[in-house]
Amino acid sequence: MKGLSATVLYGDQGRNGVVLITTKSGAAKRRPSEITLNQSYFSNTAASLPTYGTVYGNGFQQQPGFFFSNFGPRMDQGLTIAHPIAASSVANIRNAFPQFFDADGNPVRYDFRAYPDPSEVFFRRGNIHNTSLQMSGSSDRTGFNASFGYTNEEGFIPNNTLEKFNFGLGVSSAVTDRMTINSSFTYAITDVKSPPVNAAFGSGPSGGIPSIFAHVLYTPRSVDLGGLPYENPLDRSSVYFRSGNDIVNPLWAAEYYRNSSRVNRFFNSTSLNYDFTDNFAVTYRLGLDTYTENQEVRLNRGGPSDNANVQNGIYRSIDIRNTIWNQDLVFNYNTRFSDAIGFSALLGGNYRYDVYEQNGIASVGQLTFDLFRHTNFESSAARDPFSNLPLNITEEQRRMGIYSQLTLDYNDYLFLTVLGRNDWTSTVEQENRRILYPGASLSFLPTDAFDFASSTLNSLKLRVGYGTSAGFPDPYRTRTVISQNTRGFEQGGNLFPTQGLGTVLGNPDLKPELHEEVEFGVEAALFDNRLRFDLSLYQKNTRDLITFAPIDPSTGYMNTALNIGRMRNRGMEFQATAVPLQTATGFNWESIVNFGLYRPVVTELGGGLEEIVVAGFADLGNFAIEGRPFNIIKGTGFIRDEQSGQPVVLPTGDYGTASELVELGDPNPAWTGSWINTFRYKGFTLNVMMEYRHKGVIMSNTVTATLARGVTKDPVVDREMTFILPGVKEDGSVNDIQVTASNYFFNNYHSGPDEANVFDGSTVRLRELSFGYDLPEALLGRTPFKRASVALSGTNLWFRALNFPPNMNFDTDVLGLGVGNGLGFDFVTGPSSRRIGGTLTLTF
Template sequence: MKTKFSGILTLLLAFVVQVSLAQTTVSGTVTEENGPLPGANVIVKGTATGTQTDFDGNYSIQASPTDVLIFSFVGYTTKEVTVGNQTTINVGLASDNALEEVIVTAQGIKREKKAVGYAVTTIQSEAIGSRPSTDVARVLQGKAPGVNIQQTSGLAGSGTNIIIRGYSSINGSNQPLFVVDGIPFNTATNSDQGFNSGGNSASSRFLDIDPNNIAEISVLKGLSATTLYGQAGRNGVVLITTKSGSTSGSLQKKFEVSVDQSYFVTEIANLPDYQDTYGNGFYQSYSQAFSNWGPNFDSRGTNGVDENGNVPHPYDRAALADVFPEFQGADYAYRPYDSVEQFFTTGGVTTTSIGVNSSSDKGSYNVSFGRTDEEGFVKTSTYQRINFSAGGSTKLANGLNISSSFNFTRTDRTTPPTAVATGSNPAAGTASLFANVLYTPRSVDLIGLPFQNPVDNSSVYYRAGNDIDNPFWTLNNIQNDERVNRFFTNITASYDISDWFNVSYRVAYDTYSQEQQYGANKGGVQIQGGVLTTSSRINETWDHTLSLNFDKAISDKLNIDGNIGLNPRREVTNLQGVSSNQQFVYGLLTHNNFEESNGFTGFAEQNIIGLYGNVTLGYDNYAYLNLQGRNDWFSSLPQENRAIFYPSASLSLIPTSAFESLKGNDVLNYLKLRVGYGSSAGFPNPYATTIGLGSGTNVFQNQDGGAVNVLTVSNVLGNPDLKPELIQEIEAGIEARLFKNRLSLDVSVYDKVSNDLIIQNRLLDPATGYTVTSDNIGEITNKGIEVGFGIKAIRGEEEGDFNWDINGQWSVNENIVEDNGGEDGSITVFAGFTNLGNAAISGQAFGVIVGSSITRDANNNLVVGSDGNYLVDNNLSVIGDPNADWRSTVINEFSYKGFSLQAQLEYQHGGDMYSTTAAALLARGLTEDTNFDRTQTYILPGVTQDGAPNNIQIAATDVGFVNSGFFIDEQAIYDATSIRLREVSLGYSFPEKLLERTPLGSLRVNFIGQNLWFKAINFPDGLNFDPDVSSTGVGNGQGFDYLTGPTSKRFGFSLNATF
């Protein structure tokens, strides 16, 4: 009996102890190197018991002392901890970049990075949001190898040029496709003005994207990566996932509110170092000229300066006697004035973003609002953007998954006129603010002189002939205005037919209206009667995608996944505009206040149907073969040429997973080898194959004397035999991580060939009745290397210890025109002016600069004329190559106990630039580079026309004014090698302990500066010139500066908080 009782008691005690142990509560926090890790899995090993961490990384779970807890999260190493007698277990998970990293690829397909056989660069939201730049494209500068991003100027909202792996088309677009939340996003740069009359500063529709609402950006560079987008992806693809479109519910978080507030000061990046020794005039004599080769400021009683150091007042002239009687006979102090320095103002950028989001196993949602207000470095350079977005996803009871995002953007922008200029004024009939302000003579008080005639409101300035617009008059009377309202949305429905097969359908819609106005009051020197041009442009895109998707394990080691999709797309553009001139009443910019008005219209529509397929075979998680193909049918070509098929294939092999000898290696932790082939095409603009009637009219008289209006016949001959441009590319690469993941490398090499290039304006014999046509000609090749690297230079052992990370990139691209379709030596100028522009010449780099040059003899000696100045050769020849030899970026980041310091340094080696800024300032003797002894004479190096060494002396004025690029294009060419501090930031994340008694979940403050320092090594020192400009605007032109606007620098702070 005692034995039975003892046995029962023993069992009872064991049961009580077991129950007691099972009810132990274990809690703690899971963190990673940057803070709490929400959504991490905590599982009791060998059971189904588990939980996830909340937004602050906290968890709580029931476990016994003998249990083992498994802590895991995708992209981090897994940890196992025995509970023992612990009730609090805090765990830090280390990042494992090689562990199932998932990236977004073409058509929004998510794949493990190890399985893709092409280069993909991913940029996270931390490197995008809360930055001084309001343009998402510029935020990407220096962050992706092989991606060249060039701003047109530093004006608020000015355009941005993006080129990935070089230029592949002469006249066609070379800009990448932007896809936002699965929506093909129109990023066109629209203007009613040509680049030479001010269109160079037009905004790109990147501006409609709020950088603070971006969750992630993936850049697909090679054709093997972009095949599924067809011809739209031929120049690369930038995939943007917004926070509203990021609807995954896998990371559960409670209701969260995020607030981002920032303010940044905007200033002109740099001004020249002006000399204050000499003033207005020529040959050391004072005159009211546009140059600074006049007498020394110490002159008294000589060279036009009286004994008191005065000269006649600039407005002391008969034409202004009744208007400004106070200046008649008045003296004017001949001294240096800081006119240019005071002309520019200090602006600012204020951004407010608010987001609300939540996610669970039942669904997720995100709502955000943002507002950006920017004032530039001149008062008529402004930009405002208002964004609203909402998105969500859910799974219905019937198993149907629904996700959607909605976005609305409104932008308002003003800019001053920025017509190109090569001399004292821009091209006739146009206006430019910067063309006349930067080379203001040092002895002219631009700030103190009246700029407007009080009687007729016309411009007045220091020139005796009043033949230059006063910059202040331009600033107050001429400007561009733009308003854009944009709406884009998508809805996706998917249904799992089985555990390995599903079907999905997505419909996307993107539309925007763009209202533009260019207005100039009468009274200007260049636009005497005034002008008003207004236009309304509506762009609309429908995009549908029906996709059958599968992912099936054939065996333990072999897996197959892929999809088949149908992708119809419709694009419509409608333009209506009116241009008026000869203003009646000054100051009223309405069309009924002008004498003459003419309308203009434009309409384009095209339909594209794409059918694509994609399949990947994976073997044992280390070998992957991907095959893709797409067939497009285009409405813009005749039936016999409108269909084209683009195949692609890629292979990825991971030796460190395939071979036992490489597994667990402390030196080589991860190695992937990849190779891929891809193809695409470039289709012509709509209606290039047909002959159309222009929308303008010609007026004739009939036999009764009545007027008859008839449509004008186009001078463009349609080409029904026009074919698409064909582009093919081979790419290979290596991805590696070494020394316990302390060093990472990503290297790509590629060879891209473009054939059947479409030339839009091939000249015809006028006897045909037409002047130009489109035709297929020639070949362009791009060969390059891209290197990305990361170094964890210093890693502390504990959280908060000092860390030092180095990330960078290096890239080189050789872009050659193998055949321009013409005779040997023929020159095809496709950008700029016919006598000075970018050209396609067989055997030369794409876009070489052609223009006039210095005459040379048979021995290549510079030839000097009888006046001692160089002789010009006006025959077009290659005078520069705007393509950089190579580019690199290094980003250093230091962190310690919540503090972080980051600096992004960029370097461009080579690449020539034609600079009117340099020519104008040097020729006018304005910068310190020209502050030499002007009383001496000089001899230019070279030979005379008879071959003898030059010994002809010329005045200092001629050295500068005649030989600085004004008259011979070659002399205005400079090597644009440059180094710059693109961005520097200092941030601090407040520790959780300080926030425990507040409603704040996190709080971070950042101090950020952009473009704070740069150096164009081979430009004259006194210019302080920044070559990061493009006066030909967004397009295929490059390497030109025509005084269309300087760059800017920005610095300030941002505050980021969550609740």
């Protein structure tokens, strides 16, 4: 449910849409039991790795050298260099590998040629198995449903696994003639292990905190990642080609760095329904969603990093318990005022309580290798060594709400619904605690009203709706706190505690934000229901947007939560389903088209602010700027000539970076569409799904990490020649300064402004292709199976980002800033996944 007019009753939790999942509780009529077994297998491979080059090797300016970059000489000249491990500046490494020295004590020669690239050596095919079993049945009064599932997934990088067990049971019972009970329980255990992933900008992971993708993507082509030893036999530390050994070997990192998360989740929803009369009923619903999670970060010592703690080994374990209680009490009444007019009413109350508790310890300084107990580390603390934030936190919040809905229907072709909800929340001060948000919707079926349904126009429905919703701030934003550190500073062996005013100014006047939406929709079925479409147009305004805004530090604080700003989002969504071909022999071709577009604009910021960083960093991120599309990306840009607008080339031959940030582009796609075709014939089904995304820029550091380093197939031709950047010189004349290939690509894609790494994200994609077969009843008659089907499918099979450099194979689905408002960034997020496999379904 997307429109606010539908989700008002769900309160602020529903303001971004509601997905209603009905778990099977079983039917209330007598049915024979049924068991369904699903078994599937898929292969999991990396779908968006660049095509690596095979001509040039490690070095810079066409000379060999152990750089990060790959702008060295050609690899087909039979060149040999001193073996990288024997040529290391680190004595510890030289001494550990005597096999790389010859009889005179000189390093052996190492072939400077093209070795297998990371896509073959590092990335691999993972296997995904999923088994699930469902049973359901019912007697006269009671139905049940039980499910068991097991999933085992391997990622496309080493040591990345997910294992999940889930178990569910649902019961629906008519206890008496008037009272029914529905209850469903789900229990799931999920265990994920992975090497760490962190943001990177093309020169290694951010802040020295390891990321498995940070270095591996630009492995120089003349470095034998698969063949060189990666572990020092003496102290088990990481060994790699750089003479200063300042990059962690990706294979070592995959083996000895691990993040894990184990979640035990229990979910229950129980409702009791009592019918007072045929018209009047009351329902009480109780939901409990609780999980415990154990998160660990295990970093063995011996991996080079800018962060000394990472080098010495870190073990961080965090235990989390999160519980959500939700209760609803709802009264339902329905009646008919006359034959034509029906009426139903609903009055309900809701109470929700969220509590999050977290405890953790972080230890640094590992003694015995690969032993992760806090007692094996030199010092432990209740603070995270990276961010210095405390690991022991609790957070709780409460919501209470009362809601009501009235529905009138006239002759089943005119429906009017009026609804409203009033909430109280615990995250704002008392004066601002209450907010009322109403909604209304009207739908009309002219074909039924005026009875002109025909075989051309089978049905038509018009609907218009107005809905509102609220958003509440995160807890604890209204009062300034004191931040304290008992171990603030050490001098001469003595510890000094420190206290300081928190850097977030509490805002006692903070209020909830209000969303309002108007939606207009048309649904129709035409041509004997062979063509059905659904069009909706909407405009959503958000007022008093809660923004965590930076403020001038000269006020004494860095940030505060404010209600400022207005945002407007206009959009359209269209879906059409057609059956172009349907024959008597049973062939059926169904085609579905989806189209959507939206335009978010910041109409007002207020509060003296010109722009706010919504996600990202102060000098590169998504911004909210008055009058501009929401989330517009700003970053560093080229110095441009005032008259011609061309980028200016400095006397060094490279572009210059302008001192003010510039707008780099709008990451919101102009429109997105998909086209699904399903062909059915006698039990066979072929399903093809294509997608297209138009525009929406992406700022990609994967380009910075690979193209700018010269490892992909792109910057290959004529590297021995000189290049001239397009643009003008400082005096305005056309640029004619020649630069080397290394300078052209490295200086301008990597060290240059962010503008060079921003690309239009238009993408064509073959999202899914599947082919299935349902065994015919005749065949199954002699087997214990009631139904059987098998299907082969693949997802993310092919895509092309139309405006990215060709050999990047970039997948524009990346979400570098995670789930939130950020959009359009890739901070070496890692490749996307392609899955190919099959599923077998049997029903007994």
